Amino acid sequence: MTMFDYVIEEAQLNDAREILLIINTANREAFRSIIPEEHFREPLLSLDEFLERTKRMTFYVCRSKSRIVSVAAIELRSGKTGRVQHVYVLPDYQRRGVGTALVTHLERRAREIGLHTMEVVTDERAEWAVRFYKKLGYSLASKIENPWGFNLLLKKQLYVKRDI
Numbered sequence: 001m002t003m004f005d006y007v008i009e010e011a012q013l014n015d016a017r018e019i020l021l022i023i024n025t026a027n028r029e030a031f032r033s034i035i036p037e038e039h040f041r042e043p044l045l046s047l048d049e050f051l052e053r054t055k056r057m058t059f060y061v062c063r064s065k066s067r068i069v070s071v072a073a074i075e076l077r078s079g080k081t082g083r084v085q086h087v088y089v090l091p092d093y094q095r096r097g098v099g100t101a102l103v104t105h106l107e108r109r110a111r112e113i114g115l116h117t118m119e120v121v122t123d124e125r126a127e128w129a130v131r132f133y134k135k136l137g138y139s140l141a142s143k144i145e146n147p148w149g150f151n152l153l154l155k156k157q158l159y160v161k162r163d164i
């Protein structure tokens, strides 16, 4: 594994175009092979759709030498739950621990604001993503049908309940 310097911080409004490029590039590379053509969206998000999402979720970026190499967002859900959204690492930077660092950062922020649970939805066919989240401690909560198969809802408790 090659190490490199990076910082993780909340995204700024002027990061929008770079973030969008990462989401659309990494999504195309990863999901085109598993989502049937008639359902595959390319690009996944327009600038307007992305800006709309920033109103209901907080985006974080991982910068290396002032270039954004990875993005992820956290969305507040009911029941002290945060949903991990849009986790994308640029193809050249994958498998170097960036995704793990970014999701771990989201979980830390979630604890700081008092959330108890994190969840994420991913395509059952995205075996790499399921493996990634399981390694981070997420486990299967339910299966949700989509037009070509199933999405998986994975959950992780942020606090360990202890008997006093």
Ligand SMILES: CC(C)(COP(=O)(O)OP(=O)(O)OC[C@H]1O[C@@H](n2cnc3c(N)ncnc32)[C@H](O)[C@@H]1OP(=O)(O)O)[C@@H](O)C(=O)NCCC(=O)NCCS
Pocket (backbone or CB within 6 Å): 026, 027, 030, 086, 087, 088, 089, 090, 093, 094, 095, 096, 097, 098, 099, 100, 101, 121, 122, 123, 126, 127, 128, 129, 131, 132, 133, 135
């Ligand atoms: C999935 C993704 C976010 C993981 O980020 P990453 O920085 O590459 O992952 P890490 O280096 O932190 O990997 C941690 C572990 O996850 C698993 N993993 C990550 N990528 C994997 C892959 N392509 N195949 C199999 N396992 C994988 C491995 O267990 C890995 O540990 P290891 O490298 O010691 O074997 C990233 O590869 C990505 O952006 N993929 C394309 C988009 C995507 O699928 N996003 C998730 C949408 S829900």
